[in-house]
Amino acid sequence: MFNLVLFGPPGSGKGTQSEKLIQQYGLIHLSTGDLLRKEMKAGTPLGNEAKSLIEKGQLVPDEVVVGMISSALDANAGANGFLFDGFPRTIAQAEALDRLLELKKTAIHKVLFLMVNEEELITRLVGRAKTSGRLDDADPDVQRKRQDVYKNETLPVAGYYQNQDKVERIEGEGSIDEIFDRLRQSIDKAMAEEA
Ligand code: AMP
Helix, strand or coil: CCCCCCCCCCCHHHHHHHHHHHHHHCCCEHHHHHHHHHHHHHHHHHHHHHHHHHHHCCCHHHHHHHHHHHHHHHCCCCCCCCCEECCCCHHHHHHHHHHHHHHCCCCEEEEEEECCCCCCCCHHHHHHHHHHHHHHHHCCCHHHHHHHHHHHHEEEEEEEECCCCCEEECCCCCCCHHHHHHHHHHHHHHHHCCC
């Protein structure tokens, strides 16, 4: 099993690169943002509860996302590995994920951190708002809030994995294929080390 976290601020290209990576490596894509949007669309109680927080750019409670990830891990017991995208977003989530994976006799093997400068992030989110239909992309105040939440609550997660010596920084600017090639090089190396 090979488990990967794709880490980076909102707009750093995690979703785009995840789609390419799961095809290349046959991993199961676990995006808590996608899972929450599915719940919202279906109008479930969980989705309704999450909606107001997401639309304000705030985080959904840890128990909610950890519960979703736990169920998804159980539902994909025979997987080659998982690609976590947009999760973990707090230290508490990272600790919970370590415990869940330990129960399954596995762990996070690599954390790839997409580095993109702030000006470029805002430009990308403004562009994405035109096609994504996401209310949390469209409002500049919500975008700013998401970048603040990222800095205050999510960035420390990089330090958590740094302490486990699992983080590799990847230049996240350039064409989609250039960035994909950089990610691939790093994953191929990490997989060879695990084998
Ligand atoms: P994303 O698609 O990853 O940008 O997530 C969109 C929104 O969903 C975030 O701004 C949060 O409100 C919520 N969300 C997604 N993943 C998480 C998470 N791991 N923890 C808390 N909230 C999350």
